[in-house]
Amino acid sequence: LAKTTQPISMDSYEGQEVNITCSHNNIATNDYITWYQQFPSQGPRFIIQGYKTKVTNEVASLFIPADRKSSTLSLPRVSLSDTAVYYCLVGDKRYSSASKIIFGSGTRLSIRP
C-alpha cells in the first residue's frame, strides 16, 4: 500500500500562493497521484491528478519530482473559499488495486482575510 503523509494543518492569507506537500515513498510504478478537496458536511471533490512532472488546470497545479516519492499541490492566490481539507491519494485504478486507494487524514487549510 502506498501510504501518504501530509501536514495536519496549514494557515495562509487571502491572495497568497499555498503549497501542500504530500510524501509517498512507496509509490508503485502504476500509481497515479490524485488530490481532493472537502468542505464541511460535503463529499470530497476532485481537484487534480498526475503521474509525473507538472500538471496544471484552472484550479491548481501539481508538481511531481522525477522520483515520484512526493508531490506538491499548489493553489494560486487563495481566497477564503479555499478553506477546506485537502487529501492526497496514491493508487492504481485497475480492478486489482481499487481497494488500495487510501484517503488518509488530509491537510486542513485555513485561509485568513
Added chain:
Amino acid sequence: NAGVTQTPKFQVLKTGQSMTLQCAQDMNHEYMSWYRQDPGMGLRLIHYSVGAGITDQGEVPNGYNVSRSTTEDFPLRLLSAAPSQTSVYFCASSYSGSDSYEQYFGPGTRLTVT
C-alpha cells in the same frame, strides 16, 4: 444529471437495528464505492464495485453488506447496527474507461447509532 444521490440524509438507529443506505448515480459509471468518515478523520473504504454483479471488500467491511444488481444502484446494508458505526457515509462513482481518477461523491448520510 443528478450525479450521485444518497438517501436518507440523516438517520438515527438503535443498537441492533438494521437498515439500508441507498446510493444511485445516473452517469453510467462502472465503479461505485462506499466510504465512512468519522469526525476529524479521512475517508475509509468499506466496499466497492467495478460493475453490476461484482463487489469486493475495502478497508473496513465488517458489519456491512453490499450488492450491485444494476449499474445505477449500490445500496449499503448495516446488518446489526452498533455505536461504532456512527459516522458519515459517502457513496462515490467513477468511470473506468478513461485515465481519470476522478470520483464523484454524493452528499453523504449522517448516521447515529444509540
